[in-house]
Amino acid sequence: MAGIILNRCPKASADTGIRVVPPEETLKRVIPLLDKAGMEPLEDITDKDNIGIPVYSVYRKKTAKGTFGNYNGKGATPEQAMASAAMEAIERYSAELHDEDEIVLGTIQQVRDNGPMIEPDDLILPARVMYNLEAADIAWTTGYDLIQGQEVWIPACAVYYPYYPDGDLQLFRFHTNGIASGNTIEEAILHGMFEVIERDAWSIAEAFDRTNADIVVDDEDSVPGKLLKQFRDNGVEIHLKDLTSDLGIPTIGASSDDVSTKDPELLNIGVGTHLDPVIAATRALTEVAQSRTTHKHGLKVNANLVKVTKEMGYERIKAVNRLW
Known part of the structure; x- marks a missing residue:
């Protein structure tokens, strides 16, 4: 492959991540590509949950074996959520093994x-x-x-998602860790790196059964402060944890407890990584909203996990996840 030369990029949008253009411009670029990749139009599923934090979904009719056909996106605004969903759809399409790829x-x-x-x-x-x-x-x-x-x-x-061996040794099962799309190569690489750092920090916290300090958001007018209010106003408690690893890149976990319904399937976790801890918290909170909304909408449902969760019940699931 050709060498990659990284250049400086302007920063145009930073509520939920560093982007080189506003989400509206991203949508102009990527929406025409969705049909080419076999995607349905973007769907607003925000109202599937009572929280009201924007969540959008894209459905792909034909997917590779072992993968889901729904791609979801979240954000502090509808435009951010739409761009997030569209870019995830392109990301997963691009990560597949295509005819022109050389193995x-x-x-x-x-x-x-x-x-x-x-x-x-x-x-x-x-x-x-x-x-x-x-x-x-x-x-x-x-x-x-x-x-x-x-x-x-x-x-x-x-590299590829999914990847099935054809006479070769499969070293491990395919996964999506570190796959990212972007308006530029620099943007895509940055967000892929953030995801790997995020998953690493999360894994360390789970492996050692500990987190760093709890996080309190004092500024109610900040984006995380406004998101937290939306959860609280709808009977959902949120706990923010500092998961930052020895790499020193801010990583924040958010866990939700729907105390009004005591539904074990709504004990959700979101994690975000960013150089700016405010953006890391925003990403974690919007990911919790996405998890709630997609669950209620019936997207990416693991039937076995749902069965086990219901059998264990609210109190046992909370006890198992006491770390959060």
Whole structure:
């Protein structure tokens, strides 16, 4: 692949993230692409929940095996939520393995002999693949190392979503961690990095069963302050936790408790990462709103998880998630 040169970009919108153009301009650019990618028009699902924080959805008729056809977006304004949903739809479409993508099969040593690579054992691998790692054929594609300034070979299962092996060793199950779209390459890379940092900090908190300090929002006129009021006014308690890891990039978790309904399925969590902690909190809060709304709308429902949640009940689910 061609080298990537990062340039300075103007900052035009920053309520829920650093963007190079306002959400209205993003929508002008991306909406014409939705039909090309097989998407239905954007749908406003905000009224599926009583909170009123904007949430939009995009439906894709034909999806790859093992993936969902609903893509959702949230924001402090309708335009932000629409842009968020549309960009997630394009992100997932772009992450699929397309006909023009080039895949090469080879052992680690064969690929190592042909240039720089991401060593598979530098990734977090399950124990089941380790005993055959050096001898197995692995699928590879090319990427670009921004730090070293060079093209590198990367295991295909770490790039594409979804990825199913075809005679090669699948190192781990495909996932969406770090996939991001943007108005520019710089914007996309930044938000992909934020997501990886966010998931890492969240995983550390869960693994060690601890968070940093609780967070109190004193400024009721700030975006997080206004969002918190919307939750409170509708009988939903929100707890904000500092999840920032040793990387030092502000990461905030928000957990919701619908004390009016005591519905175990509405004990939701949202996490946000950003260089600006106010934006990190905003992202966490709007993600909680998105989780509530999409659940009530019946999107991305895991039937087994719903069954287990109902069987456990409100009090047991709260006890299990006492960290939050």
